[in-house]
Amino acid sequence: MILHVAKKNAEVNKVSAQEGIILVGQKPTPNYVLAAVMQFSQGSDQVVLRARGRAISKAVDAAEIVRRFLEGKVEIADVKIGSEKVGEPxxxxxxxxxxxxLKRVE
Known part of the structure; x- marks a missing residue:
């Protein structure tokens, strides 16, 4: 099941229930927190928050809020940083x- 949420500037924010991947963009931080908490409540063992550019701080905020909200149940398992080239040649x-x-603690 893939849920598409329309965003400004004709971009698309995707939440993949199968993979537990949340792409963080322009929406308010609580939207991403809710999406992550819902993934865990539906039985996901792992949720990945991905962001780039200015949305990075929002992804970090969302991860910390989820970790504190589900204290003792969820931990930050890994953080990967990098860069990618975007735009036309x-x-x-x-x-x-x-x-x-974010990984569920057993």
């Missing part, structure tokens, strides 16, 4: 990325 620019893995 000749007008490419480098954008920072982050991937935060």
């Amino acid at each position: 000749g007008k490419e620019r480098t954008v920072s990325t982050i991937e935060i893995v």
Whole structure:
């Protein structure tokens, strides 16, 4: 099951129930917190928050809120940072990325 939530500027925010991946973008932080908590309540053992550019701080905030809300049940298992090139050839620019893995504690 894949849920698509329309965003400004014709971008799409995807939440994949099968993979537990949440792409963080322009929506308010509580939306991503709710999506992560719902993934865990539906039985997911792992949720991944991915963001790039200005949304990185929002992803970090969402991960910390989820960790505190589900204290003792969820922990931050891994954080990966990197960069990727975006844009058309000749007008490419480098954008920072982050991937935060939240894992259920057994």
